[in-house]
Amino acid sequence: MSVAAPAVQLLLLPAHKAAGMDAAAPAGVLSLWQTAYGDPCVPQHDWQRPRSGDWQIQLEQAVLHSQLPVVLLAEGLGCQLVARWAQHSRHARRVVAALLLAPLDVETAQYQHQLPSWQPMARMPLPFASQLLLPWPMAGEPLQRMQQMAAHWGSSLRWIDEGQGPQPQEALLRSLRLVLQEVLASVTAALPGQGTHWPTD
Secondary structure: OOOOOOOOEEEEEOOOOOHHHOOOOOOOHHHHHHHHHOOOEOOOOOOOOOOHHHHHHHHHHHHHHOOOOEEEEEEOHHHHHHHHHHHHOOOHHHEEEEEEEOOOOOOOHHHHHHOHHHOOOOOOOOOOEEEEEEEOOOOHHHHHHHHHHHHHHOOEEEEEOOOOOOOHHHHHHHHHHHHHHHHHHHHHHHOOOOOOOOOOO
């Protein structure tokens, strides 16, 4: 069962097997999340060459069809989708919060060639509360790029425990769930007439 509060709709925006961009399906912690909790994933129809415009249309439709305020949970390329969609959509006000896990840096030389429809990266502040989540450790230029994205999008920057051992994604899933529960408590408390309790199993 979803960990989302009954007062909001949680939408998932997954990562991609980024190495070479040649995988046929998304992969990452949000795949585990969807299996565990059943929250809907905004579809990307071509993982061989994901197109920004097509995916933005899918997100727009998912937000419009929701009967509840929306919380976005994004990973990798999905984070860039959130930023690009919010820059153009007239319905971004329907989103109350977003968690952005380890955004894909689409402006590296590799992805400038492989992801032309994602250039340039959106740099406007998001019109809703957001946190950019980074698995520990990260340093050097990759960290600087994440800090720049957080600044562009007006997102708070937060470390999240990736865990150790043979199943780090499951540890990351648990950490992400705790962060989301914290965000949902804040969001639902601010919604008129709503409580802050939701099922967690």
